[in-house]
Amino acid sequence: MSENIHHDDHGHDDHHVNYTKIYLTLLVLFVISVLGPELGIRWVTLITAFGIAIVKARLVVNNFMHLAWEKRIVKWVLATSLILMFLMVAGVAPDVMNHEGNNWENVAAKAEVERGLAYMAGYGGEEEEEGEAEVVVAAGFNAEVSFGQICATCHGAGGAGDGVAGAALDPPPASFTDPAFWETRDRERIKTVIRDGAAAVGGSALMAPWGALYTEEQLDQVTDYVMSFNPGNE
């Protein structure tokens, strides 16, 4: 675009772009951006898909939208927008892209990655019906492991309400090993609280709903596991 710079102050109507040539260039770049990634080489994909997207966008913005001949203030307005956008993305990137830090852990994101990878391992990326996929995930599901990853954070690995993250909570997390706890609980209530949170039965909102994480079958297994802490059952 460098040869066009001297047009800058000549108003808007005296530039001569060969639109057909730009269009044909765009088509050639488009074909490359589709064929390049077919090779399956990672860096070729990055360059042909995303590198060429930037080149195509520049061609359109400069020649079709005539930004190359536009007054400088327009470029500043757009640049400000772009910078603010990148600033926002950069600001939240550490939280979104990492799933754990010094003293925090994104349990839900980790669980989602784990479930997704288990699904991929089960099917090797083959196309399958949704329903069957859930069965496979359920088969690879272990209520004790899930309790250890999610519930134990507050309720403790042994269910005694002594998890690290629970120490500061008010009211404190329930202890499943306390016989008094079980005097007012039945299986249905435990399952409801796991699925919908304790607030759903008038309890503390600190016990979050976890229903989105489990299938119905997995929910039953986790409920059974929590029930197994009841000292009265022994």
Next chain:
Amino acid sequence: MAHARPIATTRSATGIPTPRLAVWWILASEVVIFGGLLGAYLMHRLGHPEWAEAASHTQTWIGALNTFVLLTSSFTAVLAHQAAEKGNGKQAAKFLGFTIIGALLFLVIKSYEWTTEILAGYTITANNFWSFYYTAAGLHALHVIAGAIIMGFVAVDAFRGRELHRVEIIGIYWHFVDVVWIFLFPLLYIAK
């Protein structure tokens, strides 16, 4: 008051015609809207290796076909602008008509694509990948619909030789919609 003409369309501190400055401001806000959405998508995509499985089900050749349609409609939009600059309203209206046809073709192809995907069980609630997929492509499709409708009004005026400067304004907007798709295409269809 002898002159009823509104001042806003005649005064310009920047030296840029007010309507054109206005459309650039709109696009500046669009940059943040689409940029934020695509940025969020990209961050989640990089943090979630399991999305690759979901992404492998998008239909590359349909996305490619739509890329071709939008690129071509951008070309006809800029030809409309060229005709309008020469004062040829009828010619400009004709090219805008081609662009509208391109927009409709894009939407027909997209409807077919989404229908096959939804019937296969890949709905907006299937998982986070599909949520982003339908949100991003859907927001873009709404821009295509809005652009096509406005272009219809501009084309009718242009055909009668009126308000020819609007041909350039709607064109700038339309090219932006094309640019957004240029980035959506590799993000949703190519990177697998």
